[in-house]
Amino acid sequence: MVVLTRQRKFVVPFQIEIEGQKIKSVMWLKYLGVFVDAKLKFWVQIKETAEKAATVLAMLSRLMPNITWPRSSKSRILMSVTHYIILYGAEIWAEALNVEKYAKKLANV
Template sequence: MQDSDYKVNFGTHVNIAIGKANGLVTALNRLMPNIGEPRASIRKILGSVAHSVVLYGVEVWGDALNKQRHHNKLKKLQRRVALRVCGA
């Protein structure tokens, strides 16, 4: 393990996972227009990728979501994904 791995806790892991998913959603926002192509089914698949990034390892760090600040960050990300999927 690297030295930085010893400093990582579950809250840090939540922040890292949400940061990665936010980057993914931002990249998708640049690739996809709000209206027209791609179809809603493709948007839904791409949105599920962002959720998969966040939910990887949730069995281990899921208790960190009991803290309101982590829970709010996750809800904010889920809202961005939902808006992107519906094309709003």
């Protein structure tokens, strides 16, 4: 459970009980591959996306020297894969890129 709030001081974590089941709140959760945090800042999403894209890019770069394609084709494939990883769920968290720190994190990849 994530409680979405813009309040600066909000007690986290807390528990509620529904039909005998205790549910504990968390600061963020992953739903359909998108990380949603309590303040809807999406820093976790951007950080995890950047790390995943960098990891995939590094793995594919190591694989590419064994393939004898022209250089432009190799880089086009690498960039398109990275592009699709970064853009997954962007409709939800795109406004977070207005924060310079967040935009730089993705641009570094």
